[in-house]
Each structure stands twice: as C-alpha cells, then as structure tokens.
Amino acid sequence: MTTQSLPARTEAPDRTPAVRASGRGGRRLLRQRAGRQHHAGPLAYVLLAIMAILSIFPLYWTMVAASTDNTRVSQTPPPFLPGPNLFSNLARAWDEAAMGKAMLNSLIVAGVIALSTVLFATLAGFAFAKLRFKGRNALLMLVIGTMMVPPQLAVVPLFMMMADLGWSQQLPAVIFPTLVSAVGVFFMRQYLTEALPDELVEAGRVDGAHSLRIFFSIVLPIARPAMAVLFMITFVHAWNDFFWPFVVLDMTNPTVPVALTQLSAGYVRDQSLIMAGALLGTLPLLAMFVVFGRQIVSGIMAGAVKG
Numbered sequence: 595m596t597t598q599s600l601p602a603r604t605e606a607p608d609r610t611p612a613v614r615a616s617g618r619g620g621r622r623l624l625r626q627r628a629g630r631q632h633h634a635g636p637l638a639y640v641l642l643a644i645m646a647i648l649s650i651f652p653l654y655w656t657m658v659a660a661s662t663d664n665t666r667v668s669q670t671p672p673p674f675l676p677g678p679n680l681f682s683n684l685a686r687a688w689d690e691a692a693m694g695k696a697m698l699n700s701l702i703v704a705g706v707i708a709l710s711t712v713l714f715a716t717l718a719g720f721a722f723a724k725l726r727f728k729g730r731n732a733l734l735m736l737v738i739g740t741m742m743v744p745p746q747l748a749v750v751p752l753f754m755m756m757a758d759l760g761w762s763q764q765l766p767a768v769i770f771p772t773l774v775s776a777v778g779v780f781f782m783r784q785y786l787t788e789a790l791p792d793e794l795v796e797a798g799r800v801d802g803a804h805s806l807r808i809f810f811s812i813v814l815p816i817a818r819p820a821m822a823v824l825f826m827i828t829f830v831h832a833w834n835d836f837f838w839p840f841v842v843l844d845m846t847n848p849t850v851p852v853a854l855t856q857l858s859a860g861y862v863r864d865q866s867l868i869m870a871g872a873l874l875g876t877l878p879l880l881a882m883f884v885v886f887g888r889q890i891v892s893g894i895m896a897g898a899v900k901g
Contacts, residue, residue: 653876660684660870667865683870687857691871692845696853697878699765703839703849704832706769711828712821714774719782720813724795725805734783741776749841756842767842768849772832778824785820786813826886830879850875 659667661680666673687693721727722734752771753762761767790813798808814821836851843852857864857871 653880656869656873656876659866660873662866664864664866667869679866680870683866684874687867687871687874690867691853691856692848693850693853693871693874696848696850697875699847700833700850700875701878703765703768704829707772707832708825708829710773711775711778712825715778715782715824716786716813716817716821717809718774718779719784719786720790720809720817722779722783723786724790724792737776737779741780745838749838752838753841762842763844763847765843765847768835768839771838772835775828778828781824782817782820786817789820790816822886826883829882833879 657680658673658676660683662673662677663679666677718737722730756762756767756771759767761770794812794816795808798812803811833849834851835849839849839852840855843849845852845856848856854868854871854875857868
C-alpha cells in the first residue's frame, strides 16, 4: 500500500502594511484616521488670540470713543474704557445724520447690487468656464482688463449719463452702474472651472436641457458656496462705498457713508459724535455676519469637500 505524499504546507507570507490596509478592515481604519480632527498646539492658540484681539480692537475703540465726549477723546493718553455717553451720542448721531433713511437707502442699494452681481457674475462665469463660443478668450481678457481701469476716470461721463437719464440725486444712479463687477465674473469663472465637472454639463445636454435649464438645475446648486461668499463681499463693499454715492447723491437722499459726512460739518469736529455714527453704520453689517456667518462658512466647507 503506497501512501500518497501530501503537498508541503506553505506559510502565508506576512502582509505588508500597505497590503493590510487594502483590506476591508484596513480601509475602515484609514477612513477613521482621515476623519480624525487634528488638535492645535499652544502656539496656534496664542497666534489666534493675538489676531482676534487685533481684529476686534478697532471696533472696541470706536465704541469707547462713541461713549465719551469730545474733550476726553482728544486727551493723551486716550481713554481705553467705555464712558457713560454711549446711548446719548448714538441718539444724537441718529437724529443729526438722518440715519434711519440712510440705512434704508444703503440696505436697498447694497441688497440690489449684491443680488444682481451674484446672478450676472454666475451666469457670465458659467459661460466663460463651460460654454464654447467664438471670442470667449478675447471677451474674458476684455473683462479682466476693465479691472485695471481706475473708477475715478469714469466719474465725469457717468455723472453726465445719469443726469441725462434724470437719475441724479436718486438711488438708481448708484445701483445701475454697479449691477455687475468684473471681479465677480472672474471669481465665479475660476470657481466653476474647478467645481463644475464637464460630465454634468454633457449629461444635461444629452437629456435635452438647454443652457438656462442647466444653469438653474445644475450650476446654481454647485455654485452656492461661492455665490454666498460673493454676496457677502459685494454687500459689504456696496454698503461702505462712499465716493460715487457722494458724487451723485445729496443729503436729502443719502446712503450711510454720505450721511456720516453731515456729522463732520462745522468748525470744530465732534469726534465722539462721528464715532457714534460710524458705530451705527457698522451694526447692520455685524448683525448680518452673526446671523448668516455660520451658513456661509458651512457652505464654503461643503463646497470644499465636494471639490
């Protein structure tokens, strides 16, 4: 009786860490490590605290100056603690500068400009990023070239145009020249070039959707984080714009920066009153950041994860 020889037992080679990580358990471990938060060191907290103090100090100094009188503000060293006159100075600034009407005008101007800039810049950015048409690069260079022209050069012809239209001293004279910006178009074009895959646009074409349907159904959801950032930047810029509203408007229909010039009239300037008006003009922006800041940051992070 012959016994059949059994094959020699071979030992499985030790799997390398890369091979072990390629298994199901290894992939789960890698995902857990990738989602783990990194803790900052003490130096990072110190630097962040310094940057926070430097960022908050101008607002704090405005509040301190607005809560004292003009004599105390001009002393050396200046005060570093709030005084007792904050609410009285705020009330004086509100009445003397007609801040109620100025804030309403600024809200209308900044809101319309921000909404129109976001809409038109996203449309133009989508066209420059994903659509193919003759002269696309030349038009993009022309748009970028307008960013190099100082806006002061267009003040005289623009004022003459607004006067011919009968819009002098009216809010449309401030709104219509800034309905869209070249910076916004370039910003949205760069974002959509990276965040919007060509496959999604082609899939929409295959399904029979035209360009506007693709824009509203595909582009807008993807561009939402960048649109939120552009809206905030444009709103703040339009709210704080002084030069063109000062040229085309008067004190009977001012925006907030134009109304604040009324507080500096006179032979002796009341610095505490001016600071109180500046604080009133800043409060709406701070309130908007407090209300919508978390949504904007979460939208930016969601767009970064998708990208």
